[in-house]
Amino acid sequence: MRLARLRRAATIAALPLAMAISTGPARAASPSVVVSLPPIHSLVAAIMGNTGAPHLMLRGGRSPHNAALRPSDLKRLRAATLVVWVGPTLETFLAKPVAAIGKKSTIITLLDLEPIKRLARRTGQSWEKHDHDHEAPRGLSDTLIDPHVWLSPTNAMAIARSVVEALKTQDPTNAV
Numbered sequence: 001m002r003l004a005r006l007r008r009a010a011t012i013a014a015l016p017l018a019m020a021i022s023t024g025p026a027r028a029a030s031p032s033v034v035v036s037l038p039p040i041h042s043l044v045a046a047i048m049g050n051t052g053a054p055h056l057m058l059r060g061g062r063s064p065h066n067a068a069l070r071p072s073d074l075k076r077l078r079a080a081t082l083v084v085w086v087g088p089t090l091e092t093f094l095a096k097p098v099a100a101i102g103k104k105s106t107i108i109t110l111l112d113l114e115p116i117k118r119l120a121r122r123t124g125q126s127w128e129k130h131d132h133d134h135e136a137p138r139g140l141s142d143t144l145i146d147p148h149v150w151l152s153p154t155n156a157m158a159i160a161r162s163v164v165e166a167l168k169t170q171d172p173t174n175a176v
Contacts, residue, residue, distance in 0.1 A: 031170040034077050036085035036094060037064060039150045040110070040159070044084055047163050051174045055080075057094070067093045080105050082166050084159075087111035090147035106166050108159075110149050115158035119146045 030052030035041040041056040048054060055076045058067055064086075069077070077083065077097055087109045088095040098107060110116060149155045168175040 030174070031081045031167060032076070032079055033082045033084070033167075034080040035083075036091050040084055040086070043150065043156060043160055044163055047160060047167065051171065054084075064091045064093070067091075069093060069097060077101065081170055082106045082108070082163075084108045084163060085110065086147050086149065089145065106170065108162050108166060110155075110159055111145075111147060113158060113162055115161075116149050116155050117152060118149070119152065120144070 030048070033044060033048065033052065033054035034057060035044050035054045036057045038056060038058065041054055044054045055073075057069070057073050057077070058064060074097060077094075078101065080101075083098060083101065083105050085091055085094055085098060085108070089111060098109075101107065111118070150159060
């Protein structure tokens with residue numbers, strides 16, 4: 001009984017401190033970031049660190065070749081301030097929803113980034129088991145390209161730089 005009273009008194013004494021901490025200066029909300037694929041999500045999450053977490057569209061091993069958007073994903077996409085995706089060559093399911101966002105969000109289409117080196121479709125070993133082809137987007141080439149651009153370390157660095165610049169613009173208080 002006495003122990004219970006002591007705990008209650010300690011809780012009541014700590015309450016003003018807890019309220020002071022929780023009502024400290026307000027922080028700006030971190031950008032709402034949506035990323036299409038797990039490897040790109042890993043890059044973006046590492047960049048964002050503890051400032052926020054990007055939302056991954058393709059969870060649970062779903063393939064970008066035959067995916068469909070869930071209503072919750074579509075809602076997140078519409079509310080996003082930054083969208084990072086490879087492009088319509090790989091993610092046909094996102095082409096119309098991303099186009100519908102318009103200028104409301106910053107959209108990074110990896111295949112459209114200037115520093116990205118577009119590679120020819122890979123062949124040999126496990127690449128031969130890939131049961132589909134990726135046609136190049138209009139204006140790039142008539143040949144088949146490999147849309148898995150993040151597999152090149154040089155491209156991964158270019159992707160990271162683009163994401164950093166977009167996040168700096170949207171969240172200057174957390175920019176380093």
